């Protein structure tokens with residue numbers, strides 16, 4: 426009898442010990458294969474199921490490289506299946522690395538947009554897009570002072586009318602952002618994008634601790650269903666390897682009120698933008714020596730002419746007054 430009790434206690438404690446692990450598994454039950462990219466990438470033949478490639482992208486057995494550490498490269502990776510899930514989380518394991526210690530660029534963008542497979546100037550993809558861009562910007566294009574350091578992670582929502590301004594690193598159209606050092610690590614680096622109940626939360630796991638750290642959270646973000654996930658990267662004068670190791674998409678729970686809602690025709694929008702900083706033009710470069718000299722010459726000549734005219738006018742007046750006297 427006693428041994429039976431001990432046995433039951435042991436089974437119960439074993440179950441209790443296991444339950445947090447089971448709970449952990451359950452939260453990740455809804456992985457959507459058609460929006461996921463994991464090793465081994467290749468299916469039958471050379472193609473990767475559910476994903477298309479553009480530009481400099483190459484697929485190896487360990488990573489999908491969007492750009493190599495070489496100048497003027499551009500590559501992208503696009504999901505072939507549109508996303509009809511309303512609440513989702515996308516976790517991307519990536520690696521941005523290169524030889525550059527202080528100079529590297531340009532960065533990586535993760536997309537949930539209407540337009541897939543379109544090349545363009547926004548980290549290798551289309552400007553004036555419809556949807557969401559999460560931008561991992563490694564290079565500061567702005568000459569003047571920023572209110573943040575690089576590398577920098579930011580979010581942009583576009584309804585097709587906004588231009589991503591590289592000269593200002595997109596700061597005038599960003600929803601929110603955070604500084605994050607995500608380059609040149611030996612351990613795995615991850616970013617999580619949660620879009621749930623019209624709230625966007627971006628978190629990172631960059632320190633190899635297997636823990637998410639919130640980068641930013643923005644409420645009242647409207648995104649329709651039916652858009653495509655993608656990733657793109659570009660290099661210019663500066664370069665980096667931009668590698669995607671894995672993309673995992675999880676379907677998140679719906680509220681009861683959300684179950685019947687048709688979101689396919691919504692226009693992307695965000696209630697709050699970060700208070701836009703004034704778009705201050707960069708200071709004009711100081712006048713060159715020759716320009717300054719010529720300018721001074723002109724001023725001097727004008728002064729001399731004015732003085733001469735003044736003297737002539739004065740003499741004429743004197744003459745006239747003399748004539749009147751006689």
Ligand SMILES: [Ca+2]
Nearest residue numbers: 562564566594
């Ligand atoms: Ca930049």
